[in-house]
Amino acid sequence: MRNWSTQKEALALRRYAGQRYACGKIVALDDLPRFLEAVLRPGDRVCLEGDNQKQADILAKALANLDPGKIHDLHMVQSGVVLPEHLDVFEKGVAKRLDFSYSGPQSTRIARMLFGSKIELGAVHTYLELFARYFIDLTPQVALIAAVSADRDGNLYTGPNTEDTPTVVEATSFKSGLVVAQVAEIVDKVPRVDIPGDLVHFVVDAKKPFYVEPLFTRDPGAITETQILTAMLAIKGLYAPYGVRRLNHGIGFNTAAIELLLPTYGEKLGLKGKICTHFALNPHPTLIPAIEAGWVEQVHSFGSEVGMDDYLSARSDIFFTGPDGSLRSNRAYCQVAGLYACDMFIGSTLQIDLQGHSSTVTTNRIAGFGGAPNMGSDSRGRRHPSEPWLKAGADADPDTAEGLRRGRKLVVQIGETFGEKNVPLFVEQLDALELADKLDLDLAPVMIYGDDVSHIITEDGIANLLLCRDNDEREQAIRGVAGYTDVGRARDRKMVERLRARGVIRRPEDLGIDPLDADRRMLAARSIKDLMLASGGLYQPPSQFRNW
Amino acid sequence: MEKLSFTMKPSTPATGTRARAIVGVVASGNLEVLLERNLPANICIIDIATAAPGFAAVWEAVIEDFVTRRPAGGLHISINDGGARPDMVSLRLAQGVRLIEELEA
Numbered sequence: 001m002r003n004w005s006t007q008k009e010a011l012a013l014r015r016y017a018g019q020r021y022a023c024g025k026i027v028a029l030d031d032l033p034r035f036l037e038a039v040l041r042p043g044d045r046v047c048l049e050g051d052n053q054k055q056a057d058i059l060a061k062a063l064a065n066l067d068p069g070k071i072h073d074l075h076m077v078q079s080g081v082v083l084p085e086h087l088d089v090f091e092k093g094v095a096k097r098l099d100f101s102y103s104g105p106q107s108t109r110i111a112r113m114l115f116g117s118k119i120e121l122g123a124v125h126t127y128l129e130l131f132a133r134y135f136i137d138l139t140p141q142v143a144l145i146a147a148v149s150a151d152r153d154g155n156l157y158t159g160p161n162t163e164d165t166p167t168v169v170e171a172t173s174f175k176s177g178l179v180v181a182q183v184a185e186i187v188d189k190v191p192r193v194d195i196p197g198d199l200v201h202f203v204v205d206a207k208k209p210f211y212v213e214p215l216f217t218r219d220p221g222a223i224t225e226t227q228i229l230t231a232m233l234a235i236k237g238l239y240a241p242y243g244v245r246r247l248n249h250g251i252g253f254n255t256a257a258i259e260l261l262l263p264t265y266g267e268k269l270g271l272k273g274k275i276c277t278h279f280a281l282n283p284h285p286t287l288i289p290a291i292e293a294g295w296v297e298q299v300h301s302f303g304s305e306v307g308m309d310d311y312l313s314a315r316s317d318i319f320f321t322g323p324d325g326s327l328r329s330n331r332a333y334c335q336v337a338g339l340y341a342c343d344m345f346i347g348s349t350l351q352i353d354l355q356g357h358s359s360t361v362t363t364n365r366i367a368g369f370g371g372a373p374n375m376g377s378d379s380r381g382r383r384h385p386s387e388p389w390l391k392a393g394a395d396a397d398p399d400t401a402e403g404l405r406r407g408r409k410l411v412v413q414i415g416e417t418f419g420e421k422n423v424p425l426f427v428e429q430l431d432a433l434e435l436a437d438k439l440d441l442d443l444a445p446v447m448i449y450g451d452d453v454s455h456i457i458t459e460d461g462i463a464n465l466l467l468c469r470d471n472d473e474r475e476q477a478i479r480g481v482a483g484y485t486d487v488g489r490a491r492d493r494k495m496v497e498r499l500r501a502r503g504v505i506r507r508p509e510d511l512g513i514d515p516l517d518a519d520r521r522m523l524a525a526r527s528i529k530d531l532m533l534a535s536g537g538l539y540q541p542p543s544q545f546r547n548w
Numbered sequence: 549m550e551k552l553s554f555t556m557k558p559s560t561p562a563t564g565t566r567a568r569a570i571v572g573v574v575a576s577g578n579l580e581v582l583l584e585r586n587l588p589a590n591i592c593i594i595d596i597a598t599a600a601p602g603f604a605a606v607w608e609a610v611i612e613d614f615v616t617r618r619p620a621g622g623l624h625i626s627i628n629d630g631g632a633r634p635d636m637v638s639l640r641l642a643q644g645v646r647l648i649e650e651l652e653a
Binding site: 224225226416417418422459483484489515516518 | 600605606609610631633634635636638639642643646
């Protein structure tokens, strides 16, 4: 007779072993190393919560300090490889295999360790894709998560940075896995229940808040005139003609410039209410002036942003907030929202090749993807119409009858032709291919595939790839906006002029934009301090951004 | 420090009457552009001192486009470059031409 409850029995054993170091559900910080040793088993699939923003940092540290003689060969399944400890576990031999999405600050070290075979790589995912696998074939046996506070029953308050927690707990706890949370304090009653206590087995009293990275704060003081020019091109040449109201902005200075031009340049063009009314977006501080000027109706967020909490609570008509008043974010839901309910994704990248494939992987940096491949892809499951979606679909496929023609999401890559240190944005071949070759990967880590990209915007103009009818046109459209890079200078000038005549390429002058008008005085806020003032003092910038 | 010099035949002479103009700053990623109106109207000379050597082909392309698109005839332009990107160079050159068109303040 087969035993159908082995997982429940294994969970009971883990709970029993952990109980030695707990009082009720509460584990003291001093007991954390022995506690983890008691509940973990070699080879466990472990989700250590951490994404591009919040981090279960205390649990990460403890995990990295375990004795690899006792706990080893763990399979880490986590959104973000962000803290040094996330890689220390591999260096020490506590963990062996890794499936992840994003690795911003650790991108150089993770590349080195992959080349040194210190990590057995499963795959680099988009967030939503990794979450999906939590429910199919990468279900965690143990989840180590982070919250703001807990009560004695294990009910958790995650505060504004709820992010991945509900998804991780759902997949782990309902599949008989063990859930351990670090919290800053134990309280009698949590301000709101983000995670019900019966899904949480142990709570570690870390006595300090989890770490959050202010990833989405862009100092308006650092926005260049060229970035302002690209933002003007985007607003006048894309947002306006397509009537883009529902969208996601990636991280970066170009999109920050767009946000800061809405109340000035956008207002002048009479676009208020016609564009940028609904966002799937982290609470970017640079969106404050547009919100205050009445541009934005609604924003759903993946996570929060350091310093924005009071502002978000005070603007509950715009943001999603709980009965306690603070923001409720949710990465999985927001990623779904970006995939199915947004008509545009616009963001930056490090490399674009001649077919429009883009990647943030370079030969010595593996930054992962985060949400971009998901937000920046055309959902084949979408069925509801909208003006921009139908118009983009008609651009791409004018010959199919309207009733049977799919719409298209606008997937826009925006940037300057040369990036930091004069590195060209456009390349003949992505470094990702070389990396895939060296690491013997089946797939090159491409962030956005060329066939998903609808437009590329640089200071040189806008290339509409939907209007290209073959690969040659596509290549010349890309070369045509690649400026003075090698790729740009190798353009076929005659063909580029023909593409321009057809509107496939549009230069600033074709849109009535004089590059000399791209002036920093057009920004609705020119410094972090301006943003704080625009928020009526509700936005409290983190210390590294305070220079006054 | 690399020095480059280009003598160009622009399509249009610079407008206005101002004798000289200066835009930009010498800083990393930026450049200073001095424009002097002291050449025959069908010639433009551009002298470059750059902190980033090895980009002569890019400079040439930027300058060719500049003299095609902007009225630059009669100008002697001296550039002090701190490794600015081409988009910044184009912008400063265009700003310089516009400034020299304006009436003396």
